[in-house]
Amino acid sequence: MYDSENLLSYYSYGAFESSVIVFLLIGISLLFVSVSRVYFARWVNPVSLVICWWIFWLCVSMTNEIGVYKPSLATILLVVSFIFFILLGSIFYLIQHPINNRANFELVTAANSIMFQNRKLVLGVILILSSPVIYGFLNNVSEMLDPIAYVNKVRGENGLYRSAFGSKTLGYFVTGFSMLAMFAGVYIGLVIYQKHKRIVIFAVSAVLLVLYSLVTQERLGIVLILYALFIRVMVSNMLAGEKIFTKRVVGGISFFLVIAVLLTGIRNGELSLFEIINNYALMYHVIGFSVFDHFLWHNSSTIFASPELGRVSLGFFDRLLFIVSKLSGLEFYSSRGLEMNILTASYIVVGHSANGQPIEVNALSTILMPLYLDGGLLFLVIFGFVIGFYVAKFYVKAKSGRSEQRMGYECLLMVFLYALIGSIYQGVFSNQFFWGSVLFIYVFSQVKLGFRLTENDKKLCVKPVEKGS
Numbered sequence: 001m002y003d004s005e006n007l008l009s010y011y012s013y014g015a016f017e018s019s020v021i022v023f024l025l026i027g028i029s030l031l032f033v034s035v036s037r038v039y040f041a042r043w044v045n046p047v048s049l050v051i052c053w054w055i056f057w058l059c060v061s062m063t064n065e066i067g068v069y070k071p072s073l074a075t076i077l078l079v080v081s082f083i084f085f086i087l088l089g090s091i092f093y094l095i096q097h098p099i100n101n102r103a104n105f106e107l108v109t110a111a112n113s114i115m116f117q118n119r120k121l122v123l124g125v126i127l128i129l130s131s132p133v134i135y136g137f138l139n140n141v142s143e144m145l146d147p148i149a150y151v152n153k154v155r156g157e158n159g160l161y162r163s164a165f166g167s168k169t170l171g172y173f174v175t176g177f178s179m180l181a182m183f184a185g186v187y188i189g190l191v192i193y194q195k196h197k198r199i200v201i202f203a204v205s206a207v208l209l210v211l212y213s214l215v216t217q218e219r220l221g222i223v224l225i226l227y228a229l230f231i232r233v234m235v236s237n238m239l240a241g242e243k244i245f246t247k248r249v250v251g252g253i254s255f256f257l258v259i260a261v262l263l264t265g266i267r268n269g270e271l272s273l274f275e276i277i278n279n280y281a282l283m284y285h286v287i288g289f290s291v292f293d294h295f296l297w298h299n300s301s302t303i304f305a306s307p308e309l310g311r312v313s314l315g316f317f318d319r320l321l322f323i324v325s326k327l328s329g330l331e332f333y334s335s336r337g338l339e340m341n342i343l344t345a346s347y348i349v350v351g352h353s354a355n356g357q358p359i360e361v362n363a364l365s366t367i368l369m370p371l372y373l374d375g376g377l378l379f380l381v382i383f384g385f386v387i388g389f390y391v392a393k394f395y396v397k398a399k400s401g402r403s404e405q406r407m408g409y410e411c412l413l414m415v416f417l418y419a420l421i422g423s424i425y426q427g428v429f430s431n432q433f434f435w436g437s438v439l440f441i442y443v444f445s446q447v448k449l450g451f452r453l454t455e456n457d458k459k460l461c462v463k464p465v466e467k468g469s
Contacts, residue, residue, distance in 0.1 A: 013070055018062045021076070025062075028080060029055035032087050039094040044238055046391050046413065047090045050420045051083050057424055061286035067359055068351035071289035074296065078368055078380065079289075085381040086420070089388025097396050115188060115407040115445040116196060122188060122444050123201050129181040130208045132174050136165035136215040144214065151217050164215050174212070176319060180436035182208045183224055187411045188441065190232045195407065227422060231414050239399050239410070283359070288366035288425045290350035295343075295369065307375040311336045313383060313427070315370075316435035337430055340373060367423035370430035383429075391416050408445020415441065 013021070029051055036047045058079060061071050071079075115122075143150045154164045165171045182205050189202025209221035311318050315337045322335035351359040371380040394413035398406050415437060419428040428434055 013062070018070065022059045022062050025055050025059055025076075025080075032083065036087060036090070039091050039099075040392075040395070041099050042238070044234070046235075046238065046395050046417055047087055047388065049234060049417065050086060050391075053421050054079055054083050054424065057285045058289070060282065061289050066283050066286060066351070067353050068283060068286050069290045069293070072293050072297070075289050075293050075368065078372075078377070079366075081377070082367070082371075082380055082384045085384035086388035086391070089385035089390075090392035091388075092385070093389045093392040094396070097393075099396060099399070113195075113407045113445075114404050114448055115411070116192060118444045118449050119188075119192060119198065119201060121449060122185070123204065125440075126181045126185045126201070126205060126208070130178045132165050132170050133178050133182075133208050133212050133215065136174070137211045139166060140164055140215055154215075154217050172323065176316070176323075176432045176436065178208075179212070180316070180433035180440055181205075182212065182221075183433060184411075184415070184437040184440040186225060186228045187232075187414050188444070190228060190414075191407050191410050194232070194236065223422075224418075227418050228414070231417050231421070235398075235410060235414055235417070238395070284364070285424050287350055287359075287361050288364045288368075291348065291361065291365040292368045292372075294348050294350065295365065296372070307379065308336050308373050310374050310379075312340055312370040312373045312430050313379075314435060315427075315430035315432050318430075319432040320436075336373070337370075337432065340370065340430075364425045365427070366425060367420075367427045367429065370427035387416065387420065387429075391420075405446060408441060411441045411445060412438065 032051045033043070033048045036045055036051065037043050040047065058071070058076060060066070061068065140150070143153065165174050185201055185205030186209065189199070189205050193199045193202050206225050209225055211221075213219060213221035318335050318337045321333045322338065325331050325333040347360040347362045349358045349360055353359055368380070371383055374383075391413065394409045394416065398409040398413055401409055415434075419434060422428040
């Protein structure tokens, strides 16, 4: 299936070769994590989490049990290069701004936090931008009583899930602006809840994402919530050594896992827990490597011919310009991100199941696809370096920056971690809502919008406490 004349192309590794590659990958991950430990001054840090995540799924992809074709050596080297430059970028920042554990600030976020002061406006904007989701749910709730017919309507061969919101145009608004508000709201809400026990923003955003999943019959909304809970508890441990898996956290993750399993079973007409775990928990995280391999070796002369120089990876701005050009009637801009979606929409065979049936997938290609489209290996390593730099910056700022801005930097750190973790199956950075959500969080966490603290808020004001000597 792959170009057998190219030494780096797909090769049916034997058990010994696969074991050697896994062994080398584990060795590389231990080396990278050890280096990150030196500069972050702790084993559990944002970069070590990303390293372990990507290497773990690379190792899983080298097994035969899942049935997906193993990644080529070229794809493995590209992944290793990407995470190496993430590490290098973080080191570059930390050399200039070393973490001082002898003057480490305890994370007690005060009510003078800009994000906390802006919380009512944040909630209002989320509700306004997400109103089409509520409309879509109310408009389709009666049809949802017949799950199979509804799934065929919005996800079938001739289905167009965006039209479920009333029109195709409104559907594009939802997948862009509504999603950026709900996505940002989940992370903002989690931080505010943990620091101030105010759960409204998180609860509203989570409910809206569940409604979005019900209307579109996509798992994306549920997946975003699950990742947000996982990343939140990890970041809490990184920044302040807080206990990770409390009863509430375990209960919350379990609740949304059950919803995800039920939605998957309804959409696919079966509720086999084993098949759901294998097909949608394990396989989803390794398929992207094989999909990228397919395009790298079969279509490189057509899709990688000319670099896009960031148009694909900056998906929100690419899509925004496309919408403006359409609304103006001039049509001066064509979206490369949409073109990539069309390109990857066709189903391709990436393996065979245990009963010999071909495994056909589409749309999943990891972050490698958009980065390679934007400029090949050079753009991939530059992008990795820049992202690593900002992950380290957000970590340092969230740990010991100005108290009124820390919550915002925590949120930015979390959404960047989600982008790096979620990009194992899709290019999250190229998603049409990601960079919009980054701007959303930045504005509401760094810009004072004139709200005054109530007397109750003032009682919550606590200055950062320096611990240690």
